[in-house]
Amino acid sequence: MTFFEAxxxxxxxxxxxxxxxxWQLGTERTTALMTVGSVGxxxxxxxxDRLADRLGRVKVIAACIALSSLCNLALTVxxxxxxxxxxxxxxxxxxxxxxxxxxxFVAEITHTHQRGRFVLLYELVFPAxxxxxxxxxxxxxxxxxxxxxxxxxxxxxxxxxxIPRCLPESPRWLADRGRHExxxxxxxxxxxxxxxxxxxxxxxxxxxxxxxxxxxxxxGPRGLRTPAARSGAEAxxxxxxxxxxxxxxxxxxxxxxxxxxxxxxxxxxxVMIVIPQLFPxxxxxxxxx
Numbered sequence: 539m540t541f542f543e544a545x546x547x548x549x550x551x552x553x554x555x556x557x558x559x560x561w562q563l564g565t566e567r568t569t570a571l572m573t574v575g576s577v578g579x580x581x582x583x584x585x586x587d588r589l590a591d592r593l594g595r596v597k598v599i600a601a602c603i604a605l606s607s608l609c610n611l612a613l614t615v616x617x618x619x620x621x622x623x624x625x626x627x628x629x630x631x632x633x634x635x636x637x638x639x640x641x642x643f644v645a646e647i648t649h650t651h652q653r654g655r656f657v658l659l660y661e662l663v664f665p666a667x668x669x670x671x672x673x674x675x676x677x678x679x680x681x682x683x684x685x686x687x688x689x690x691x692x693x694x695x696x697x698x699x700x701i702p703r704c705l706p707e708s709p710r711w712l713a714d715r716g717r718h719e720x721x722x723x724x725x726x727x728x729x730x731x732x733x734x735x736x737x738x739x740x741x742x743x744x745x746x747x748x749x750x751x752x753x754x755x756x757x758g759p760r761g762l763r764t765p766a767a768r769s770g771a772e773a774x775x776x777x778x779x780x781x782x783x784x785x786x787x788x789x790x791x792x793x794x795x796x797x798x799x800x801x802x803x804x805x806x807x808x809v810m811i812v813i814p815q816l817f818p819x820x821x822x823x824x825x826x827x
Contacts, residue, residue, distance in 0.1 A: 540636065540637055540640055540660065540663045540664055540667065541663050541664075541666060541667040541670070542603075542606075542667065542691075542694040542697075543602075543603075543606060543632070543633045543636055543637060543664075543667065544663070544664045544665070544666070544667025544668045544670075544671060545667045545668075545670055545671035545674065545691060546606055546609075546610060546629060546633060546671075546691055547575065547579075547633055547668070547671075548667075548668050548671040548672060548675070549671055549675055549687055549688060549691060550571065550572060550575060550626065551572070551675075552672075552675035552676065552679050552684070552687070553675075553679065553684035553687065553688070554568060554571065554572065556679065556683065556684050557571065557619075557622075557684065561618065561619055563619065567619050570619075570623060571619060571622065571623060571626065574623045574626050574627050574630065575626045575627065575629060575630040575633070576630060577627065577630060578626065578627040578628065578629065578630020578631045578633075578634060579630040579631075579633050579634030580630075580634060581630070581631055581634065582602075582630060582631035582632060582633065582634030582635035582636075583634040583635065583637070583638055585631070585635065586598060586602070586634070586635030586636070586638060586639050587638065587639070587642075589635070590639045590642065590711075591711075594707050594708075594711060595639055595640075595642060595643040595646070595707065595708045595711055596643070596701060596702055596705050596706070596707050596708075597702065598635065598636075598639050599636055599639055599640055599643065599701060599705075600697075600698045600699075600701045600702050601632075601698070602632040602633070602635045602636035602639070603632070603636065603694070603695055603697055603698040603701070604695055604698035605628065605629070605631065605632035606629050606632035606633060606636070606695065607692045607693075607694065607695020607696075607698070608692075608695070609625045609626070609628050609629035609632065610629070610688045610689065610691045610692035610695070611688075611689065611692045612625040612628075613625050613626070613629075613685075613688040614685045614686075614688050614689045614692075637664065640660070641657060641660055641661070642708075643708055644656055644657055644660045645657050646708040646709075646710040646711065647708060647709070647710075647728075674687075674690075675687055678690070706724045706727065706728065707720075707724060709721040709722075709724045709725045709728075712724065
């Protein structure tokens with residue numbers, strides 16, 4: 539999912555040379571075409587968390603993939619900069635909305651002690667998609683043109699039909715919404731699949747440790763940074779945000795929290811400049827109309 543979103547994000551860098559020649563774009567219009575998608579990504583990232591909390595992780599992910607694919611189809615029929623920028627902004631909404639929601643979904647369905655590893659592996663998919671998009675565009679644009687490039691990039695949008703059927707909703711989200719029976723059914727179904735794949739029964743879950751009490755005279759996040767409090771927090775699951783922030787500022791965060799909370803996204807403006815330099819278009823393609 540995120541792999542194809544990364545491909546969509548980078549394609550504009552390879553379409554711009556032909557777009558500038560075809561539409562006679564100046565510096566300001568060219569800059570706008572390049573950056574409007576990033577503005578949409580920022581807006582999508584700010585809006586997607588509320589939608590994901592209300593509608594569910596899987597539904598929002600599927601909707602973002604569908605919207606990104608439809609925007610690719612819309613880009614193929616654009617004949618002027620204005621509708622092209624509108625489609626790119628909408629596509630940025632989809633990309634910016636899908637990436638953080640998918641990362642949250644991965645974090646919610648993985649074990650506490652392995653969460654940082656899986657979230658990091660998920661984040662590595664994005665730069666892999668950027669590289670694949672660069673290789674595809676550097677070959678496809680000289681051969682068929684920028685419209686075919688966006689048209690072929692819309693094909694992975696068919697995943698939006700498979701994801702709701704094949705991917706179960708996050709049990710944590712279901713439990714937070716009061717749908718406890720469905721959360722238990724989803725967890726049990728996942729455990730059966732894992733047991734069938736591994737050929738061995740899963741171990742019984744360890745009993746949860748009682749919630750620790752802060753020592754007298756110490757309140758707030760620092761009152762929870764005792765050995766007993768830390769062990770209890772690990773048993774309960776993901777730590778509270780204020781505890782993570784306090785431990786991060788004091789340099790005392792545990793390894794799992796550090797791995798999870800320090801994972802960052804690729805700096806897209808930098809990547810969109812560097813990758814086209816590594817995989818440049820052949821001479822003469824920029825002037826082709």
